[in-house]
Amino acid sequence: MTSENDNSCWYLLIFAIAAHILVFFLSPAKSYEAMNLFFKIIASIAPSLLLVFIFMALMNYYVKPKDLAKYMGKNSGAMGWVIAIVAGVLSTGPIYLWYPLLNDLQKQGVKSGLLAAFLYNRAVKIPLVPLMAFYFGFAYVFILSITMVAVSVFQGLATEKIMEAIK
């Protein structure tokens, strides 16, 4: 992160706390409910946060920047997409928990399209398939998942094109 971004993250935190304080004065009951939910979410993401920390440490230890550039850099081919898709499908926890790891990967030269495809494939939640199938049926879940995986490559490429366009 740049120093400008260092400041931005504190501004964001101040904004979020200020929003909670405002809600506390407008509706203490809602504020209490929101704080309860906040602690519930923190408790539920703690194991995933630990997992992300372990992944980050292992990546720093085992994966060399030149390997990353080879498999997921500018000139990476189909292998890069396969890695991004599989990692995205297998990753757990909320999307924002993965931003610090992706920030590391981005600094090491991983293609933006692959990062986007990774994030898009996080929508395919294997552990939640039974619940989703309960509401929408197995056929729907199967077709939706396959379609999302296929479209994620297109989405990654589209992300790169849009980034070039708004340079």
Next chain:
Amino acid sequence: MNANKRKLLAESVQKAFKGLWSAFPILISVVLLISLVNVLVDAAFFAQFFGKNNALDLAVGATFGSILAGNPATSYVIGGELLGQGVSLLAVSAFLVCWVTVGVVQFPAESILLGKRFAIARNVSAFFCSIMVAVITVFLVGLL
């Protein structure tokens, strides 16, 4: 483990810790905002905006899915309720996919950590791709 490997391991752990620590205020901010949005925004309220026509429902579903955030399981429950209220599968599909792929609430965090250009490009492309996924999925399900 030799001294070099031990040193590399210690550096790797330290680097991971520093990376997470610098993102900590952002993660806390996102969870604070998500908890507020979840409490203040009543998902059932959205049902009244559906039912005009397929194209509009698709856009409404995708927009609400992008604004709301939280556990995907919650989106299945809301999506199931919307289907029960007669909202089309097309709109519900766009809602479900945008819920997990587009993040209006997480946008500031994504922008700080991964760059504004990346966050804009990724969210815009994810929004339109989610509409595409919804259309393809409903079309294919219709063939069964």
